[in-house]
């Protein structure tokens with residue numbers, strides 16, 4: 001399996017406050033990577049750096065490299081909009097746009113220039129099926145997306161992200177705002193998506209990391225403490241701090 | 252409770268009731284007076300003709316049209332300027348000092364008496380475009396710019412950051428995010444700003460006396476813009492003060508009063524409509 005994203009000495013500051021310290025990480029293609037660590041350790045910051053969502057925050061300074069398919073995403077000739085099409089994102093709180101279900105899913109493809117009605121219908125249906133929500137919404141695509149339940153909204157957001165045909169999907173605690181049933185549906189879904197996509201998921205839920213991920217990265221105070229096969233990390237961690245964290249001694 | 256205290260409470264309550272009643276009666280009296288004096292004088296002939304000395308007739312059709320023209324002309328300039336400025340300030344401007352300075356300037360601008368706008372408008376616009384509805388409209392644009400900027404900005408701030416993030420995360424460029432996610436979310440502010448501005452335009456006299464003049468000629472939109480003309484409010488002033496035509500003045504007053512009520516009503520309805528849409 002080859003590596004789709006690698007970071008080299010990645011550092012990030014919010015003003016004077018350093019949130020990421022020399023992160024070196026290689027993420028294998030078509031696998032699920034879980035990011036774990038106590039609150040404030042920089043998981044969200046890291047994941048948002050991968051598709052340059054941190055560009056939206058004026059105070060952010062970044063050094064080091066993030067290579068996506070061998071090319072540095074901070075180089076001048078990177079088109080941010082194309083990068084974000086290739087590396088999609090699902091947020092902690094479901095954030096569908098206040099438009100119809102159909103328009104939500106079609107938003108991305110339309111952004112990237114698809115106008116044909118037939119083509120859009122096809123993409124929307126496929127994305128909704130891939131996100132395992134088609135059966136629930138197929139008869140009300142014109143309804144406002146905000147009328148869906150929280151779990152449905154999150155699957156809609158996943159569909160919306162899939163509709164632009166990304167290679168990588170970044171998910172920042174996608175189930176933390178959801179009930180257990182919705183959570184397990186989304187976990188199943190993530191496992192299915194692994195066939196076609198590379199998934200990087202932030203989670204506070206250790207069981208979730210064990211259940212779904214192939215590799216796990218443990219962050220602490222902006223450092224990447226340990227990275228490796230999930231079963232390894234959880235059965236025989238190399239670092240004392242990892243062990244303390246996964247056994248619940250702090251965090 | 253002591254007697255003194257009881258009496259004190261009774262006294263305060265009475266004072267409140269009396270002042271409230273006084274205010275209510277004053278408003279009702281004003282409304283009733285204007286409507287009673289005005290409505291009987293609103294005739295079809297008044298509404299549908301222009302004044303003619305030969306036929307000894309007064310008609311306010313030109314003034315109605317002028318009012319419509321000036322509202323349209325003002326909004327044509329006001330909307331893009333005000334909404335554009337608000338979007339720039341909240342979505343693009345990075346320098347917080349500049350933003351606060353502009354906001355403060357706008358705040359101050361909205362407190363200046365309108366006659367001063369009229370004076371400046373006369374020197375700047377009327378000297379260039381002649382005393383005309385256009386000069387009046389441009390003056391009104393400056394007067395109302397702070398209002399529409401404010402209301403738009405306020406509602407821009409209520410558009411959740413998560414919408415913007417969602418759109419950027421799909422690879423949308425800045426302008427697409429603004430056009431598809433931000434602007435629809437601030438429509439209520441824009442509409443509220445428009446309604447408030449229309450209300451102010453209808454009520455404005457001082458600034459327009461200087462800049463748009465008080466002619467009652469019947470024109471189409473484009474000729475109208477280039478010619479002097481009185482709006483309803485200015486016409487009211489002219490008929491009451493210069494010509495002593497109090498019946499006409501009261502008829503106009505009644506019309507303006509009804510329009511004002513209508514505008515307040517629509518502002519409330521728009522507010523309710525969007526409030527409902529936002530929490531589906």
Ligand SMILES: Nc1ncnc2c1ncn2[C@@H]1O[C@H](COP(=O)(O)OP(=O)(O)OP(=O)(O)O)[C@@H](O)[C@H]1O
Nearest residue numbers: 014017019037038039040041042043044045046057
């Ligand atoms: N927009 C911001 N401006 C300034 N500092 C920030 C910003 N976002 C995060 N930080 C800081 O960066 C550090 C890492 O935050 P981050 O959100 O990445 O943590 P996290 O691991 O995702 O935490 P959580 O598990 O609570 O989501 C924290 O110290 C936080 O205060």
Ligand SMILES: [Mg+2]
Nearest residue numbers: 043044045172
């Ligand atoms: Mg986080």
